[in-house]
Amino acid sequence: MFGYEFMREAFIASTFIAITAGIVGVFVVSRNMSFLSHTLSEIGFAGASFGVLIGISPLAGMILFTMVSSVAVGSLSTESSRREASISTISSLFIGLGILFLSLSSQSSSYATNILFGSIVGISAKEVQQLMILAVVVIVIIMVFYKSLAFDSFDHIGARAAGLKTRFLSVAFLITLALSVSIGSQIVGSMLVFVLLTLPGATARYLVHSVPKLIMVSVGLSLAGVWLGLYLAFVTNWPVTFFISSFEVIVYFLGLSYKNWKLSH
Amino acid sequence: MIEARNLEKRFGKQLVFKDVNFKINDGEFISLVGHNGSGKTTLVKILMGLEKKSGGDILIDKKQTIGYVPQFRNIDLDYPLDIEQFVRLNLKWKLSPEKRRKDNELVNEILEKTHLTELKHRPLGLASGGEKQKAYLAQSLLNDPKILILDESTASLDVEVKMQLMDLVQELNKRFKLTVIFITHDYELSKKYTKRALFFENKTIKPISINDVSEDMFELGGR
Ligand SMILES: Nc1ncnc2c1ncn2[C@@H]1O[C@H](COP(=O)(O)OP(=O)(O)OP(=O)(O)O)[C@@H](O)[C@H]1O
Ligand SMILES: [Mg+2]
Numbered sequence: 123m124f125g126y127e128f129m130r131e132a133f134i135a136s137t138f139i140a141i142t143a144g145i146v147g148v149f150v151v152s153r154n155m156s157f158l159s160h161t162l163s164e165i166g167f168a169g170a171s172f173g174v175l176i177g178i179s180p181l182a183g184m185i186l187f188t189m190v191s192s193v194a195v196g197s198l199s200t201e202s203s204r205r206e207a208s209i210s211t212i213s214s215l216f217i218g219l220g221i222l223f224l225s226l227s228s229q230s231s232s233y234a235t236n237i238l239f240g241s242i243v244g245i246s247a248k249e250v251q252q253l254m255i256l257a258v259v260v261i262v263i264i265m266v267f268y269k270s271l272a273f274d275s276f277d278h279i280g281a282r283a284a285g286l287k288t289r290f291l292s293v294a295f296l297i298t299l300a301l302s303v304s305i306g307s308q309i310v311g312s313m314l315v316f317v318l319l320t321l322p323g324a325t326a327r328y329l330v331h332s333v334p335k336l337i338m339v340s341v342g343l344s345l346a347g348v349w350l351g352l353y354l355a356f357v358t359n360w361p362v363t364f365f366i367s368s369f370e371v372i373v374y375f376l377g378l379s380y381k382n383w384k385l386s387h
Numbered sequence: 388m389i390e391a392r393n394l395e396k397r398f399g400k401q402l403v404f405k406d407v408n409f410k411i412n413d414g415e416f417i418s419l420v421g422h423n424g425s426g427k428t429t430l431v432k433i434l435m436g437l438e439k440k441s442g443g444d445i446l447i448d449k450k451q452t453i454g455y456v457p458q459f460r461n462i463d464l465d466y467p468l469d470i471e472q473f474v475r476l477n478l479k480w481k482l483s484p485e486k487r488r489k490d491n492e493l494v495n496e497i498l499e500k501t502h503l504t505e506l507k508h509r510p511l512g513l514a515s516g517g518e519k520q521k522a523y524l525a526q527s528l529l530n531d532p533k534i535l536i537l538d539e540s541t542a543s544l545d546v547e548v549k550m551q552l553m554d555l556v557q558e559l560n561k562r563f564k565l566t567v568i569f570i571t572h573d574y575e576l577s578k579k580y581t582k583r584a585l586f587f588e589n590k591t592i593k594p595i596s597i598n599d600v601s602e603d604m605f606e607l608g609g610r
Contacts, residue, residue: 152467276468277476280526282437284477327467331510334465358416362480385513
């Protein structure tokens with residue numbers, strides 16, 4: 123399958139996406155932001171169609187929209203109870219906007235399908251390069267703040283008690299989340315990018331008990347999912363997203379059963 | 388030493404306390420007692436700079452690091468980290484192998500001190516209430532505090548475990564001259580372990596001898 127140029131591009135792009143999503147996902151889950159990452163992908167869809175409408179790249183539109191809204195959500199509401207409500211409100215607004223933008227622009231509906239559900243054929247060498255740069259930016263931000271981010275994510279109250287600047291950390295993390303959503307959407311689509319951002323991280327929690335191990339397992343599961351998905355999509359011509367999400371869901375339930383089995387022994 | 392001079396705290400229009408004057412000596416083990424909502428947690432938050440005072444002064448040596456075991460924590464059954472990893476969250480990132488080795492030694496030493504060595508690989512979510520409290524305590528001891536603040540760390544523990552935890556804190560207090568500020572609703576414990584108390588009443592705080600502490604000061608509810 124690597125005989126095809128577009129498959130090589132897709133393979134490289136999805137490898138970078140999987141690594142970023144796997145790392146960021148560990149923090150998404152432990153910060154209880156699964157729902158937010160889902161909403162961000164809908165906002166990303168609106169951003170992408172906005173990009174198409176005004177003639178900038180969909181990726182740029184996506185980054186613009188997800189960045190602005192994630193920082194807005196983050197600074198509007200630190201309490202999770204209030205966050206839920208403000209997230210649903212914002213999410214409804216943006217799905218509507220996304221559909222409006224798309225219908226206003228002259229692009230065909232297959233374009234919308236690509237944004238929403240992802241595609242492995244649509245990626246050019248230049249886009250792969252952009253994705254790689256963005257992925258590296260995300261990974262570097264996480265590495266720079268790794269210790270404090272881990273403390274804040276796995277023990278928010280303790281981190282505050284120890285005097286960490288948790289507000290700042292939260293905004294820094296939201297920015298990496300927005301970037302991850304934007305780059306992840308390129309392969310799995312904005313509808314299902316949260317699969318990669320939540321399931322591997324959630325599954326890892328059933329298997330291992332330290333932050334570095336959580337990250338390793340999460341990245342591993344995420345990589346396994348996209349590689350397998352790409353291969354099966356190539357062979358069957360079915361959508362790649364179907365295989366990725368099925369794989370991650372199955373592994374999630376295996377992980378859960380493993381934990382329950384261990385508890386009863 | 389910690390000293391409050393005419394300290395005052397309001398949340399908007401609501402007065403929590405005013406005209407507060409007291410001293411806490413180095414190495415002292417002191418109780419903070421008073422009804423729910425009388426401002427105990429608020430006072431220690433001001434001490435740590437997590438909350439702003441509204442007036443007066445609080446004098447505290449900036450070099451004295453504070454270990455704080457907060458009143459509430461959200462650790463559910465599925466919490467993934469084990470006890471050792473949870474404690475280690477409070478470590479800074481170190482590049483040099485030498486410093487990392489020192490950190491490992493420190494962690495082991497603190498796990499030993501808090502009697503957690505055997506339990507260090509147990510997921511914190513599955514630990515008992517008392518084990519959790521010990522883990523919180525161990526984590527707060529990592530940056531070598533001179534002052535330790537326990538915010539109702541013994542609430543919800545059964546008598547035996549309570550005593551164990553308090554004996555441990557007392558040992559740290561004696562051996563390392565650690566100042567301990569113990570917020571509690573437990574009459575027996577404050578009598579047994581501390582000699583002095585700060586009593587929160589009528590929107591102010593008064594230092595009193597433990598002999599003047601009576602059981603009705605601990606009633607829950609009311610103001
Ligand atoms: N961030 C805040 N904003 C507004 N009011 C607050 C805030 N934090 C505390 N209060 C109020 O200040 C008062 C003192 O609260 P505090 O938590 O210090 O009481 P406490 O003595 O620790 O009570 P408890 O024994 O129940 O823990 C309460 O009336 C509380 O409602
Ligand atoms: Mg309190």
